[in-house]
Amino acid sequence: DTAVSQTPKYLVTQMGNDKSIKCEQNLGHDTMYWYKQDSKKFLKIMFSYNNKELIINETVPNRFSPKSPDKAHLNLHINSLELGDSAVYFCASSQGSDNEQFFGPGTRLTVL
Amino acid sequence: DQQVKQNSPSLSVQEGRISILNCDYTNSMFDYFLWYKKYPAEGPTFLISISSIKDKNEDGRFTVFLNKSAKHLSLHIVPSQPGDSAVYFCAAPRGNTPLVFGKGTRLSVIA
Numbered sequence: 001d002t003a004v005s006q007t008p009k010y011l012v013t014q015m016g017n018d019k020s021i022k023c024e025q026n027l028g029h030d031t032m033y034w035y036k037q038d039s040k041k042f043l044k045i046m047f048s049y050n051n052k053e054l055i056i057n058e059t060v061p062n063r064f065s066p067k068s069p070d071k072a073h074l075n076l077h078i079n080s081l082e083l084g085d086s087a088v089y090f091c092a093s094s095q096g097s098d099n100e101q102f103f104g105p106g107t108r109l110t111v112l
Numbered sequence: 113d114q115q116v117k118q119n120s121p122s123l124s125v126q127e128g129r130i131s132i133l134n135c136d137y138t139n140s141m142f143d144y145f146l147w148y149k150k151y152p153a154e155g156p157t158f159l160i161s162i163s164s165i166k167d168k169n170e171d172g173r174f175t176v177f178l179n180k181s182a183k184h185l186s187l188h189i190v191p192s193q194p195g196d197s198a199v200y201f202c203a204a205p206r207g208n209t210p211l212v213f214g215k216g217t218r219l220s221v222i223a
Contacts, residue, residue: 004155035213042213042215043201043203043211043213043216044213045211045212090155090156091155092155100146100158100161101211102155102157103148103155103156103157104155105153105154105155106153
């Protein structure tokens with residue numbers, strides 16, 4: 001009974017393609033996040049979103065966009081993929097300002 | 113801008129001994145710190161936290177110490193067990209921005 005799930009787990013694609021990664025949480029949390037773990041092992045926040053506010057890390061290219069059809073889902077859309085987008089992407093969720101976040105298993109994206 | 117730093121990429125410890133993982137931070141506005149544990153191919157899981165009003169927080173085999181004057185915190189695991197082998201991330205929230213993570217330290221507990 002997975003709390004935070006992501007699909008797909010692995011994604012291999014060509015440069016220039018558009019792809020999406022899906023995230024779902026069944027914890028009833030009101031805030032969801034996307035993180036990127038780069039080749040240097042840093043976990044960097046990309047977006048945080050609740051039903052009131054989307055907070056975007058200003059360093060994230062606008063080729064990346066979050067889409068939230070409902071409170072339980074926050075999908076990540078990436079347009080015109082570049083080689084440097086190759087990384088592991090983690091979705092997470094939390095309840096309000098509680099900083100304990102629950103993470104999904106990650107999606108390894110490889111751009112060829 | 114590495115506001116949270118974990119300078120040791122890896123650490124090996126014998127089973128039963130103490131593991132000490134270190135974390136330094138540069139932002140004196142941080143008032144809450146968390147440790148996450150990550151197994152391969154899984155997302156990070158919350159382990160233990162500490163508020164800046166404390167200098168120690170203990171939960172079973174895990175203790176986190178905070179030295180505000182040195183902007184340093186450490187995670188102690190005693191006794192270490194093979195199942196503790198994982199990557200440990202130190203993290204801190206920054207205002208309205210969610211967590212800032214260190215690079216992580218890979219702990220290997222040798223039986």
